[in-house]
Amino acid sequence: MNDAHHSQSSSPLLDHCPPSLPVEDYRDPAWHAAEERAIWRRHWIYVGRENALPPMTMRRISLAGQNLLLLRDGEGTVSAFHNTCRHRGAELCSVDEKKLRSRLIVCPYHQWSYSLTGDLVRTPFVSIPDDFRKEEHGLYHVPVQAWNGFLFVSLADAPPDFRDAPDLGDAALDNWPMADLVTGHVWVKELQCNWKIFWENYNECLHCPGIHPELSERVPVYARGYMAANEAPDWAPDTGQTLPALKAGARSWTVNGLACGPEFPDLSRAEREAGQTFVTLLPTMFIVAHVDYVRAVSLRPLGPERTELRAEWLFPAETLAAPGFDLANVVDFATLVMAQDGAACEMNQRGLQCDRFRQGTLMPQEFDVFRFQQWVRRQLPGGGMGQGSWVPVTHGDS
Amino acid sequence: MNDAHHSQSSSPLLDHCPPSLPVEDYRDPAWHAAEERAIWRRHWIYVGRENALPPMTMRRISLAGQNLLLLRDGEGTVSAFHNTCRHRGAELCSVDEKKLRSRLIVCPYHQWSYSLTGDLVRTPFVSIPDDFRKEEHGLYHVPVQAWNGFLFVSLADAPPDFRDAPDLGDAALDNWPMADLVTGHVWVKELQCNWKIFWENYNECLHCPGIHPELSERVPVYARGYMAANEAPDWAPDTGQTLPALKAGARSWTVNGLACGPEFPDLSRAEREAGQTFVTLLPTMFIVAHVDYVRAVSLRPLGPERTELRAEWLFPAETLAAPGFDLANVVDFATLVMAQDGAACEMNQRGLQCDRFRQGTLMPQEFDVFRFQQWVRRQLPGGGMGQGSWVPVTHGDS
């Protein structure tokens, strides 16, 4: 999140040590419920790749305790609704994915049928009395947003404007053919930690030397505990050095360091030299774009101390189809890093079982942890909610 | 429940669309606890067949969070107590069923001994000081009621009068030899739904065409979404047609449609032609009597979103003993219907995970769902409790 708040030509370090969030914020079920309402049921949340939802298909999705239906019609339009019939509340789609047989969503319980835009069309077998007006019994609509091939929904009455998101206009993924990439691998892991612990870990690299020896070897600034070269006291902005950058000779996050297929043709020289471009979309996901493939990592809170982590590796279709393509050489590298981060996050959560520890202390290098926590503070009642800030930013991370 | 509230010669349909119960009533643990107190610890609850409890036997029963002891003495009298010793509260019977070795209930912990009427008789090893009066330390008594071979208990301080139950006086089971029937099969299934969802499903047949194809073929009015013929606009009460009736040629709820043994000799012509007679005993059970056997289905709430369903098939002893008797031909039919209903109930419960859905809307054909919900509303504080209404009625169902 090292963006407009500090220019890359000056040091991003904090000049003091602010307190971290109170320990209850990571453990208390009531606080977690408040965060679900203020953050997870309000911001745009990633729900899947656009090209993984074929036409005339619907999907069941669980998000922040809500049961949703995501569907694509025959023309390609994607919509979402609460997965709840308006008659007596039955679930409309009871499987993870189902083909639509007609241009109707039919409730399996009493066959109430809705158009693909959610209007109630038919109520078989029942007689309709005067006080029943079909137009008052449409499905509960959920807004959907597509961006770079990713689909997002918001459960807010008035969702934040996706296009107002800071930095989205010049987000660094424009040179990648994002919408065309296909999913080559998925890794899902349940972490025994609060979702904010994961983002705090993501937002600093002080842990890199100890937790990520392989990654620190690949990205030399990480071995010094920096997220980017401009944290160093001897940083000279006019060297033209790219931040952060893979070590000399390495092209990507692969086990052997080589690109796993053809490099994307439209990348800038800086993007190519950096070897990794991060985009952060709070609270739902981050994206790491390499010269040869892209990785998307998303979170789903399952409780105050449980979070589901999901990683998807995205490739050009030709790369996946190429003879000799070695998937393990790609996925094993980041899987190792994510497993290391996951274990560190769980270790952090376990240490919070201490009734004398009120809150931690952030160090100057944890400027992005601080920014993340300030963002969280703004979302919650009493913490200055209401500005709908949506934060996708270029970012250096672990 | 299509009884005195509407004559069978006029349409039972509602003339408007009332709201269903609020969604919290199906999910909130505090509300569920209130229902346990107001409904399940107050009304008469089915606890087993009379002839399944041999003389000099005691049984442990769990009911609405209470641990009970049901016993039959040597003369055949059935009693029930809280399964709790008055000394320090130990459980008196720690197994599901146990023979009584004497006319005493002996606590295994410190050997306090109670008569079979619950009086404290002996306290071995202890010296008794002046302030201890044995008559103040008897077991907590629980009233028991037997009806048609079924045993019921009530946890109320002042239980409703079983004999005051509406329609019980002329309940339709008088022509069946109910007390003599023996249990030939038991099927138990835990449903992931609130107990009221089950009763709502039971109280309408709009779902029959979609959920129960086999049953709808067997009972033709069900295929039209009716519970009984009198729901049809073209219903003529003077045809003498029985409601509801099995299709021509079918005699019973069996896979092949034939009676599984000799037909009960004392049934009326109408009972024989209908082929199925329903009696509903809210909130605990319903009974379906056929010409050849009887099925008893009872509920036990395990939590706001969990309910245990138990079905017992009751036969004349001779039917079970007859050469060539085919149990599967009997039980497979209703087991399929109940499994379909169970899946529908769970689908309904899952759809209630929606914070925009406040409550459903009942349709005119859901007159008995409405009556059930009105009954529930009357039981709860603020909803007009205190009339102790006990509702066994003849009924057409799913």
Next chain:
Amino acid sequence: MNDAHHSQSSSPLLDHCPPSLPVEDYRDPAWHAAEERAIWRRHWIYVGRENALPPMTMRRISLAGQNLLLLRDGEGTVSAFHNTCRHRGAELCSVDEKKLRSRLIVCPYHQWSYSLTGDLVRTPFVSIPDDFRKEEHGLYHVPVQAWNGFLFVSLADAPPDFRDAPDLGDAALDNWPMADLVTGHVWVKELQCNWKIFWENYNECLHCPGIHPELSERVPVYARGYMAANEAPDWAPDTGQTLPALKAGARSWTVNGLACGPEFPDLSRAEREAGQTFVTLLPTMFIVAHVDYVRAVSLRPLGPERTELRAEWLFPAETLAAPGFDLANVVDFATLVMAQDGAACEMNQRGLQCDRFRQGTLMPQEFDVFRFQQWVRRQLPGGGMGQGSWVPVTHGDS
């Protein structure tokens, strides 16, 4: 706990029947949390044998919801801390036991390093701004106490003085070589009961004739429901009879009744004749010292209705090493007794599921149950807390 409150020359029996504790105290989660704070996070709690923690080793311990670190340095000094780094709260020791590689406790997350006395020494990679003072970021210290080879910690801000404990000065274990005994066997069992149920069972022997036939045969007064001979109406204090005593010919709690090795040389004649000497350390443990070995039994509440029971058998090293030593002959006897007590405790807990039972009634022989309950009442807010009573006493038990 038959100590100063009543001389052994007079009857300890109560002259009336006081009420037992309210049933909610054994089941309510909020009450249990209050007990955790007032009792389990305040008194000295047993955490392991001193000689089972080698120098330069640290251990992770869970106590009343707190995550602790117990360590011994190279000179043998034992310390304890909350297992929580002061930086962002990570767990310092993430395994049950770990060797210390240096005189530093190093947090695995960001390498903050603490001295073995808990001072923050190093914070690698970070720059230290003016407002950060290392001396304010030391580990949270937890006091440790060693007594007779047992280690105890207290989570209190101001722990009770271990040496002020009643009767500790003349505790009966002085004639046993307690610190030198080594652990020969450990038995752990999770009981489905409140921790107080266990102590109540421990504090009376009315249950012995019914629950412990083998033990009652070994200790004749137990067969009469007494904990000690002075409960008998015909007790004559001037007989010099030891209380309680094993039956003639039996030397110890072993299956065959014989000592399992050489008898401890320094026992008094009374200790040798009694054959069993009990010391109770509320709320954490009791110790039974025999002429040949010692058993230590400790409790850990896991929830309002779950308690972990742990027994350790302690022997002279020579006994364990002797050819022909038969461990099963020793441990099978007490394991049987503890399994019987555990089943009785669970039976007691199950009987408390009764909304008409408010509380039990104590009988005159339950004078030590009453004393235990009075102790509990004093610990809790509104019940007269603040005297920090620590209660190790000589005791006759089951």
